[in-house]
Amino acid sequence: MGIHAEAPNKRGIVAELSHRHVLRAAAVYVGAVWALSQGIAQLAPVFNAPGWITRWFVIACAVGFPFWVAFAWYYRLTPEGFRREGAIVAEDPAFHRATGRKLDFWIIGVMAVALVLLITNQFVLHRDATSAADAVDARDIAAEFATIPYKSVAVLPLANDSGDPKQQYFTDGLSEELISDLTQVNGLKVIGKYSSFKFRDSKDSLAQIGAALGVAHLIQGSVRQQDDRIRVTVSMIRAKDGTSVWSHSYNEQLKDVFAIQSRIGDAVAAALKIKLLGEAIVSIDKPPSGNVESYQLMLQGHALARRQTEAGFQQGIALLHQALKLDPDYAYAWGVLSTALINEGQIFLSGEARQEAYAQARMAANRQQALAPDAAATHMNLGYLLANVDNDPVGALAEFRRGLELAPRDGTAMTFMAYGLANVGQARQAADLFRKAINTDPLQASWYAPLVSVLMADGQLDDAERAAHKALQLQPGFPGMYANLALIDILRGNAAAAQREADRESDPVFSPWVRAMAQQVGSDRVKADAALHDYIGKYGATEPYLVADLYAARKQPDDMFKWLDRARDGHDPYLLSMLYDPFPLAYRADPRFAALCRRAGLPVPGEAPSASGTY
Numbered sequence: 001m002g003i004h005a006e007a008p009n010k011r012g013i014v015a016e017l018s019h020r021h022v023l024r025a026a027a028v029y030v031g032a033v034w035a036l037s038q039g040i041a042q043l044a045p046v047f048n049a050p051g052w053i054t055r056w057f058v059i060a061c062a063v064g065f066p067f068w069v070a071f072a073w074y075y076r077l078t079p080e081g082f083r084r085e086g087a088i089v090a091e092d093p094a095f096h097r098a099t100g101r102k103l104d105f106w107i108i109g110v111m112a113v114a115l116v117l118l119i120t121n122q123f124v125l126h127r128d129a130t131s132a133a134d135a136v137d138a139r140d141i142a143a144e145f146a147t148i149p150y151k152s153v154a155v156l157p158l159a160n161d162s163g164d165p166k167q168q169y170f171t172d173g174l175s176e177e178l179i180s181d182l183t184q185v186n187g188l189k190v191i192g193k194y195s196s197f198k199f200r201d202s203k204d205s206l207a208q209i210g211a212a213l214g215v216a217h218l219i220q221g222s223v224r225q226q227d228d229r230i231r232v233t234v235s236m237i238r239a240k241d242g243t244s245v246w247s248h249s250y251n252e253q254l255k256d257v258f259a260i261q262s263r264i265g266d267a268v269a270a271a272l273k274i275k276l277l278g279e280a281i282v283s284i285d286k287p288p289s290g291n292v293e294s295y296q297l298m299l300q301g302h303a304l305a306r307r308q309t310e311a312g313f314q315q316g317i318a319l320l321h322q323a324l325k326l327d328p329d330y331a332y333a334w335g336v337l338s339t340a341l342i343n344e345g346q347i348f349l350s351g352e353a354r355q356e357a358y359a360q361a362r363m364a365a366n367r368q369q370a371l372a373p374d375a376a377a378t379h380m381n382l383g384y385l386l387a388n389v390d391n392d393p394v395g396a397l398a399e400f401r402r403g404l405e406l407a408p409r410d411g412t413a414m415t416f417m418a419y420g421l422a423n424v425g426q427a428r429q430a431a432d433l434f435r436k437a438i439n440t441d442p443l444q445a446s447w448y449a450p451l452v453s454v455l456m457a458d459g460q461l462d463d464a465e466r467a468a469h470k471a472l473q474l475q476p477g478f479p480g481m482y483a484n485l486a487l488i489d490i491l492r493g494n495a496a497a498a499q500r501e502a503d504r505e506s507d508p509v510f511s512p513w514v515r516a517m518a519q520q521v522g523s524d525r526v527k528a529d530a531a532l533h534d535y536i537g538k539y540g541a542t543e544p545y546l547v548a549d550l551y552a553a554r555k556q557p558d559d560m561f562k563w564l565d566r567a568r569d570g571h572d573p574y575l576l577s578m579l580y581d582p583f584p585l586a587y588r589a590d591p592r593f594a595a596l597c598r599r600a601g602l603p604v605p606g607e608a609p610s611a612s613g614t615y
Contacts, residue, residue, distance in 0.1 A: 192441030210239025
């Protein structure tokens, strides 16, 4: 005689699920799926099975889970096997406990298997895979270092240990000046500031940093300034294995900071067994009075002006004036002030305000020349003034050349000279020099932009495309770079690709222009005409040179020359790029091109001074 099971409606849902062992059955299912998926994932690589097998197994099991729960509701596991719930008539406590224990053993067993597989994967297979990956990485890095010159170094940004965020300008200035000092060492490859500073607070290993920068040695350290004392701790490390080559701490009075910089440069040269040639290393941005406050004001003003924001220019120029008030003979600060005033005038000023800024810039450049006639920075700043204010590319080139002669290993001097060559139509020589400059600062995306332009002018479209993609790799969304890719497609005659690239450009100046350019080479002339007239209506008054480019793309030279004349009359700064712009250059054989060059103060192609072809 048996006792009928208690009716389900007399229990709550949770109690009923427990009574029917549904929860235990669900736990067995989940544990089994976990264990099996671990096993499949570990065995799949052994049989070269595709990675999607594990994914679809888990998906299928997830779909099957509700069916398993439903099965567990209607069929209960008993000592005699699975039996339909309604067919069970006898149920004493011992029967119920036996069934529960049986499921508990299954749960424990499945979870134990899953746990063993998980531990195996994490601590054996994963470790083996990590070790194999590390071994591959080590071989790759060793191969890279085999091609890196031993006499090469990068200065990582020194850490600011002063506890005062305002001292960051000073600390970064010391790092930058140390880079500049080391470029004076003959036979030493030195990486520029921009690339080195990208590794501030980097989690990469020293070997990874050295390989990325292409140097065998790294310099790192810290600066602590307190009252009138300064402590600089610096060390040179072999990047490949982290071995210390040389280290030293300098604890001096703050006024001796310039001597510390020179002593560090001498120590690096000695450690690498490089014999210094000529005069000892000197700090090019040192105020002649040795006034450290003036030096600090110059560093902060320079950093603010480099931001190229309206507020940055205003604040930076004010600080530079303060520095010069403390030391009126500070030649380097006069040069920084001159360049900041030119850039502020070009970007944010117009009319009389721009002309006043240019007049002050000229005065500052002349003052620098009077104080430091033989400094490389003096000639580079004079060249910048001649090119951007006086529209004298030939005179600017002579100054850039002299600057490079005085600082032959300085990447910035190389780029100034390369710009000078481009402005007089020497595109191929400019490209070679831009590449040389990039080798000194390989992660500087902004140096790829002019390289792209001169490569396009020289007809090297494949190389130009690779350079543009490299810039975007270093700095996604780099302003104007998608526009350059669109121009490359226009030169190739691929209107559809040009439109796609143009649509990706976000720069407020280049975006509307390059979209209109892409329309000019398309087959829909109605859209091309509409795009032209729309652009002229919105931007013709401010961008006459870019309108000329549109007409050049349309192959309408008469209108192109009219707008180029407007650009000349309006002192459009883009006119300086005419001799490395492939669109107007297509009409260089037209007599009007030579006439325009003479009126604009540009050398006529084929008649450029012979000196401009060498560097």
